[in-house]
Every structure is written in structure tokens, then in C-alpha cells.
Amino acid sequence: MSTPADHEPSKKPLKMPAVPRPSASVLLLSPTNQILLLHRVKKASSFASAHVFPGGALSKTHDGEIPDVDDPGRHQDGPAYRMAAVRETFEECGILLAKSKKTGKLFTEISDAEREQGRRDVHSGKVKFAELLQNWGAVPDTESLIPFTRWVTPPNVPKRFSTQMYIYFLPLGSLSPTKHAAPKAAPPSGATEEEEDAPDLVIPNPTHDGGIEHTAARFLPPHKWISLARQNRIILFPPQFILTHLLAPFLAPTITSPASPTPPLSTLQAEREALLTFLSKPRVYAGEAEVSFAEACISPLVLGKTQYGDVLPDTRRQGLDKGTAVLMLDRPGKEVEAQGLGRRGLKEWVVTTRFAREGPRDVAVWRREELLGSGGKEGKEKL
Template structure:
């Protein structure tokens, strides 16, 4: 999140939003490539997500599911008891375009097809607040979920080019694919794709847990342990620390850093190099404590009411 000068009147309360990390059986996560012409985060690879829409969403978990459907075509929903709804690609594509264009309410679409969103499968996986010196601010609840624990209509691995938004749907993303966290980070380091600090942070966290190319019960349990613990409840509000370092990297500190309520010597920060158009060309995480056992809860604010 690159710093942008803004007047006090522009530093509004962050907009509530949600994003979901979808992990498949191959330990790949779903990433969408935002249109380079998009107003927000153009050209960046992100997890699907967007802003809370009070007319369509009953919760931030619903927001994450709706936005995932709009942006990738993957629908995290299950048939209601006694029904056996199987929707064709044509029906799904028409619905996602109409929902995106606000011609169809997401809840109405689900109800008409006897579907319920798989909100119970979404596990809280940190919250992030855009720094105060950025023009447009968001308070994003990240979730993580696993396929096939969550039911889905749409693709579940690799690339599926016929499930991306069409231009007449108000195009937001130009591709959607599943990629192993380690591979995603490698592509980032090679300059093939770009991430913002929250996505880089969460991908690196998952890369340490989801090792190998087959998702195991033990790995799922470790992710669930993170979600249930202090990690899942962390609210991270990055702050710039001093001037850029000798390599021109901006230092962003997080709660729990020694400069942000953590014990002396604790590092919880990233070194970020911003390139053309404020896109990141490097995000180097410095975190020298165990996120399973050594998080200092007193250093973190409790989640704000969104």
C-alpha cells in the first residue's frame, strides 16, 4: 500500500471489505490478476474480494463469497437440504455478470436456486487496515477456506480462462488461476507478477505450512489452529518507520514489532520497494517469532466493529 498524500478530509473511516484465500487439494491458492486499468490496485495479483455491499451481503463472509463469484466464477455455495441444484456454466456466467452489474441481487440468485453460501467454511485469517496516509482506505477481513470442504461450482485447480469476467460485465480482473504459494512468491521475486504487502505476507505464511503438492489433514489442522488462535484475530495497521533504507526500501512495521508494543528485539515488519505506478517490486518479511506459540496478544488491538 503505497503512501499517497491526502488531506485530513480524505482520510475517511476505512471501508469494510473482505477477501478469501481458497486452497485446493494441490495446496494451490486462487489468485486473480486485476485489470491494469482498474482504479484500485491495477495490475496487482490478489485473492478475490471486495467491499461490503449492504444491499447484497449479510456479513463479510458473504462479501468474500459474492466477490469470489463475480471475479473468478467460482461459487462457494451448497444446495439446501433436499435439493440437488446443478447450475450450468451458462447460468452461472449470466448470474455473475448481472450481479456484478447490480442487475441481480446475490441473495436473490442464491434463493432462486436453493443455494446457501458456505460461510461456515471460511476461517478468519487476520484483518488489515490501510495506513492513514493513503487516499483510499480499507479495513479488510481475510478468510481462508479449503476445497472440497467448501462446495463450489466452477474450476478447482489450474487456469480456467472461460471463468473470467467478460468486458461487458464491467471487467475488474483479467485472469484467475490456482498457484502454489511458493510458486506465486517465486514469480513475484522474478518480476512476473506483483503483490501488495498483505498478500505477500499471507502467501509467505501459508508457504511455510502448505509444503508439498498434496493438501493433508495435518496441514489443514495447522491452518485452523492459526485461525482459532491469536494469528487469526490479528488486526494489522501498517506504519512507516523512518526513511527508506540504503536500498531504497520503505520500512513498514506491524503490531507486535519492538516499535509497536512488542518485546525488545521483536521484528514484525516488511521492507517494501515500490516501482512504477506504486506497484511493489519487493516485499521482504521480517518476523522473528513463532506465529503458533509466540504472538504477544497485548501488542494487538482487538478487531474493530465494521
């Protein structure tokens, strides 16, 4: 059983750090640009009681060859990571990120009963994931996964992972797996009214795994998840918080309640394009070129806690409770640094949080200069 202590940095370095276990996670975006989070059970093997993205550890049985510990591909995007991302998403929420061999579109050509049985069979090891897809006439849509940072658990934490994060956009115009109806908009150029009214795809609603690891699966706008976390109504660990936070300004900003009207397709597409521009645009911080979001490799480093003295200047710790940890995001971790590949993290931001008994609380993202007073122009407020 996992506890919050399994993810809280120890005050003293561990004698023998655990080897980071390769894993993959997906930031799954609905047809209305909302993001899926799963609520972990209290007895989950990791991130107990937290809200997380679909994902999990790589499997040789299902995902193919996993790079060895000393292999340069161990902490790089690769085929096994992508296959694991598709498989774990299917196992954990029932949505299959695969394309039909017949149509080339997202595969939805099975009944709910077939999908759930396949999901159970893969999870139990009764059938290999690739064989299941072959039997169904589907191929994993690994090419549509967009790399969005890698996270390596620090060495002074008992349970460690090297997690490749991805973004995946479910098709616009399909029936959204939320309470919102399919988007109503002017038909694309050349499309008929009938084509507009009849979605090409009906995507199944996400479901939890029956309480094995999750008790709920739900799409919400990124800004709503961040609001719930800021109120401490849900637990988001720093990686989930900052990545959701980065999406919030771009995706579903006008959806504030279930009654909010769904934006037209043109608006939803514009939201996605704006996000992709943000992710792909060369980044500069304090006059220096920054690593891209696709290549960023982050192993959070605890700079200090506010009660430990002059870690933070008095004028910049206002509003931070005693015991608040400051996490730096600019280092890739010792295992990655040892490979000599020049991987880097994100220098522009830092994260603050309190590690409470139930998990991280009061998580917030700050501009680096806002707390540390260097590396750029003075900031004035939390992000």
C-alpha cells in the same frame, strides 16, 4: 483509475484522511491446497496490475446491514463481511461458496451458462445475490470462512479499506480446478473403490470477469506465488504477500510444476490440519502473548526508509536497496484504537518493500528483531 501512488503512504499526512471502506477478501484454497490469485487490470479502481485475492467492498444491496463508521462492528468480523466474501468470490472468479439445500454439500447444481449469467446479473445489480441463491436452492457457506487477519489502510493513503481476510478450503476429493487430476489415495474408512474414483463434486475452473477488473484467475501453490513476487515477475502488495507467505510452508510444498504428482488425500488433509494448528495455537513473541491470526488487526506503519539516516543500524540494512520502506505491522490503526477494544496487530514480523512506479517491488518478510534489534532473539535470515 488507480495508480500505485494510491496505495503508497504519503510523505506528509493528509489533511482529512479518507474513511476506510469496509471490504472482504478470501484466500481460496483448491482441493490440492493451491491458492487462487486474480490479476487486476491496469485500469482497475484499486490495486491496478497487481495479483490479489478475490474480494471487494461490502454492498448494502447484497450483503445486508453494514456497521456505521462509529459502530464497534465496523472493523470486526460479521455477517455483512462474510456475505460480501462469498458474493465477491462468485463475481470475481465464478466459484460459488454456497451449500446445496438438497445435499448439504458445496453447490454445483447449475450449468456453466447459468453460473456465468448469474454472475453477470449480480454484478450488474439485476438481481440480489441472496435472491439468486434462493432461486438456485443454495445457501451461502459463511460458516466455513476462517478469519485470517484484518487490514486497515493507513490514514496517509488516498484510497482506504478495512478488509476482513478469510481462508476457505474447497473440499478434498473433489475434482481440482487445476491441471492436476483429482487426488488418488486409499479410500477413506468405509468407502468403496467406486466412490474413490468418482469425485463427489466437480468444481468449476476459476475464470476472470471478462476483463472488467481482472485478466486472469489461477491456482498455484503459495510458495510459487511468493517466488514469482520475489523475482518481481508479479506485483503482490504487502498484505497479499505476507498472508500467502504464511501459508507457503504448509500447503502444496511438494508441487513444484504442473507435472508434479498430486499428493494423496491423507497428505493433503495433513497439510490443512497442520496449517489450522499453526493458526489456532496460542502465540508468544519475546515472552509476551501475541494476538491470534483471527483477531489481528493491522494498519501498516512506515517506520522509515533506508536512505533517511539511522532508522536501521548499518549492520542490519545489508541487502536492502536505497528507498526500501520498513512497514511495522503491530498497530491496528487510529480508527480501531479509538474504539477502545484493545485490538492489536502482529508484532513478530515486519515487511520491507520499494514503492516503485509500477507498484511495490522487492517485498520481503523479516523477523522484527532481525531489522530492529529488539523484541526477541537475534534472527539471521529473511523468512
